[in-house]
Amino acid sequence: MSVQSLRTPARWLAWLAVAASAGSAVGQVRWLPNRAPDLTYTGGYCYDSVRDRLLLFDRESTFEGVMLNGQRSYSYVAAASPSLAGWLTGAAFARDRARVVCYDRARTWEWDGAAWLLRANFPPISSFLHLVGHESRGTVIAFGGASPSLGNDLYEWNGSNWTLIPTTGRPPRPVLPDTQSYYYLTMAYDARRDKVVLFGRATDRGDGFLYDFHPDLWEWDTAGGWVSRTAQWPFQALPNVMLFDSRRGTLIATEGVAAHAEWDGGPAWQPLVLTNPIPPALGVMRHAAYDAGLGVTMACVFNPAGPWIEGWKLGTVSQAEFDRAGDGCAGSLGEPALGLTRDWTRAWVGGTLSTEVTNLPYSGGFLVVGWSNTTAGAVLLPLVLTPYGMPGCHLRISLDSVYPLAGSAQRARQELPVPNLAALVGCVLYQQAFATDPAANAAGLTASNAVRITVGHR
Numbered sequence: 425m426s427v428q429s430l431r432t433p434a435r436w437l438a439w440l441a442v443a444a445s446a447g448s449a450v451g452q453v454r455w456l457p458n459r460a461p462d463l464t465y466t467g468g469y470c471y472d473s474v475r476d477r478l479l480l481f482d483r484e485s486t487f488e489g490v491m492l493n494g495q496r497s498y499s500y501v502a503a504a505s506p507s508l509a510g511w512l513t514g515a516a517f518a519r520d521r522a523r524v525v526c527y528d529r530a531r532t533w534e535w536d537g538a539a540w541l542l543r544a545n546f547p548p549i550s551s552f553l554h555l556v557g558h559e560s561r562g563t564v565i566a567f568g569g570a571s572p573s574l575g576n577d578l579y580e581w582n583g584s585n586w587t588l589i590p591t592t593g594r595p596p597r598p599v600l601p602d603t604q605s606y607y608y609l610t611m612a613y614d615a616r617r618d619k620v621v622l623f624g625r626a627t628d629r630g631d632g633f634l635y636d637f638h639p640d641l642w643e644w645d646t647a648g649g650w651v652s653r654t655a656q657w658p659f660q661a662l663p664n665v666m667l668f669d670s671r672r673g674t675l676i677a678t679e680g681v682a683a684h685a686e687w688d689g690g691p692a693w694q695p696l697v698l699t700n701p702i703p704p705a706l707g708v709m710r711h712a713a714y715d716a717g718l719g720v721t722m723a724c725v726f727n728p729a730g731p732w733i734e735g736w737k738l739g740t741v742s743q744a745e746f747d748r749a750g751d752g753c754a755g756s757l758g759e760p761a762l763g764l765t766r767d768w769t770r771a772w773v774g775g776t777l778s779t780e781v782t783n784l785p786y787s788g789g790f791l792v793v794g795w796s797n798t799t800a801g802a803v804l805l806p807l808v809l810t811p812y813g814m815p816g817c818h819l820r821i822s823l824d825s826v827y828p829l830a831g832s833a834q835r836a837r838q839e840l841p842v843p844n845l846a847a848l849v850g851c852v853l854y855q856q857a858f859a860t861d862p863a864a865n866a867a868g869l870t871a872s873n874a875v876r877i878t879v880g881h882r
Contacts, residue, residue: 425472427673429787450740453684454700457760458722460735461487461498468515469713469722474522475537476717479515481526483508483605483666491717506540513566514555515713520562521583527552527566532581542582542791550869551575556681562616563616565589567611567622574598574605578620578644582755600798603630608640610666615766617689620644623677624662637662637759642693656692659683667721672882673768680725680736697743706734716767719743742849744770744880748873749797749854750806753817755861757783757834762857771853771879774844781857782835787870789829789859791838794822797854797874813867820874821854829857842879851879 460480469484478496480491484504489496498787508528515526515600524535529551532544550570558580566586569575576597580590597606609624625640637659644650663677663685663830674686677693685693702725710733712723721740726733752759761782769778781789798805800822809817828834843847864870 452697452699453738454698454741455702455736455738456700457744458735458737460489460496460722460724461485461500461709463724463733467711468512468526469724470515470517470524470526470710471713471715471717471722472517472522472524472537474517477537477789478713478722479524479535480507481515481535486599488536488537489715494718496715496718498646498724502794503540505530506535507542511513513552513568515850516555516557516564517755518557518562518564518581518583519559520699525555525581527555530584534583537675539721542759544586552579553608556611556613556620558613558620559615565613565620566610567620578733593646594650595640595652599722600627603631604628604677607634607696609637610677612666612668612675614668614675614689615670616668616766618645619689621666621675623666623675624664624837626662653729655687655690658685658693658695663812665709665712665721665723668714669714669719669721669746670767671770672772673766674791674882676714676721678709678738680723681706684738700781702736703730719829740880740882742881743878744761744768744772744877745878746810747876749876750818750856750874752856752874753814754834755783755859755864760784760789760857760859760870760872762855762875770842771877773842773846773848773879773881774778775842775882777840777842777877778837779840779855779875780835780837781829781831781859784829784831784834784836784859785863786860787831787834787836789836789857791827791829791855791857792819792821792823792855794856795824795852796822797876813873814865814869817865818855819871821856843850846881848879849881851876 447591463482468524470479480487486501487498488705489498493828513527518525526533529770534541534543555566556564564581566579569577574597576594578591579586580589605628607626607628608622611622622642625638626634632879641653641655661683663679666677669676674688676686678684681704684696687693707726710724714721720737723736724733765778765780771777805816856874859870861870862868
């Protein structure tokens with residue numbers, strides 16, 4: 425949808441009329457208890473984006489979370505134990521291999537969805553601080569090196585070996601008195617900006633005790649190497665978890681109780697407003713992973729009063745939802761597919777909803793935006809389009825607005841600016857695309873899937 429079409433009085437009145445009934449809380453996040461299996465300190469959480477499952481594991485057991493009624497239903501995988509040799513450095517998902525990778529300071533393991541596979545035993549790298557999945561490269565990247573306390577190299581896992589990534593301007597890990605060195609608290613991959621980010625520095629006394637904390641911030645990408653950044657941190661406490669929230673399109677950093685903030689690459693971290701914090705009696709957050717299927721961060725937190733480990737999840741109160749709302753029909757390139765351009769290009773107030781249609785034979789067609797998926801005037805939906813020369817196709821949404829699609833390489837994108845009005849939160853609208861395809865049928869058109877869009881507030 426163009427900016428010009430959105431500015432017409434009719435479009436504004438349509439938005440405001442539908443939004444009048446919305447009354448969601450806005451601009452907040454919350455922690456909620458999350459039932460999860462008990463784990464020891466030596467395990468990890470990792471989200472498998474290919475299978476849409478959350479993996480939870482420790483020395484003795486492995487669980488997989490499968491979507492059930494909008495939640496994760498965890499099931500024990502009987503033949504699963506990575507037999508960790510030591511404390512776990514981390515776990516990350518390698519998209520190119522569709523495997524979870526973990527490193528226990530001695531061996532490298534992979535989870536293929538059925539079993540743990542020992543891939544490399546006692547590699548020459550003796551210490552990694554952090555592992556992250558790098559989406560654009562499709563691999564796992566680790567920070568650390570051959571020296572247990574001083575390594576500041578980047579390594580990449582290719583499925584059989586860790587290989588050194590040549591880079592420049594590396595974060596310092598100087599030799600300090602009494603075997604002390606710098607320890608960087610968190611690392612994450614920012615998919616929106618295609619950068620690996622290190623945040624938070626402390627001094628390691630040599631026995632695992634950390635002190636002298638600083639909000640140091642470093643970024644790495646292939647083109648520029650490591651770059652030191654300055655971004656104001658609003659809390660005294662520093663985080664021990666940092667994750668990329670793909671729906672918000674920001675990095676979320678937290679230590680579970682006292683500090684919660686997000687960063688979009690700008691000059692400052694923005695505090696997150698909590699509607700339901702984790703009880704302060706709970707201790708350190710042990711493991712966490714962002715679950716893109718649910719749009720929440722799943723975490724386990726230490727409880728000194730017992731049970732020792734509790735499950736919690738962190739999510740946006742007024743989530744911008746984007747859900748499939750009916751199938752399309754096949755054309756000469758298969759069914760046209762309507763989806764988000766990226767996971768974070770959702771309908772956030774004050775942002776831009778960006779959707780993309782693929783499988784377009786002529787890279788064009790038109791996009792329908794509607795307020796209903798049950799009626800279009802006096803016509804009940806979905807409407808069978810066979811009488812109109814489109815056998816097997818359906819109109820699934822009302823024809824309130826129609827906009828041309830024009831792209832290239834069999835795809836086209838459409839952007840819709842969302843007004844910065846809190847009253848729009850909770851507003852629901854629908855989209856469906858129609859592809860120009862003369863070879864498909866008499867009408868020369870095929871229909872994409874329909875989607876249901878809910879406006880949210882970050």
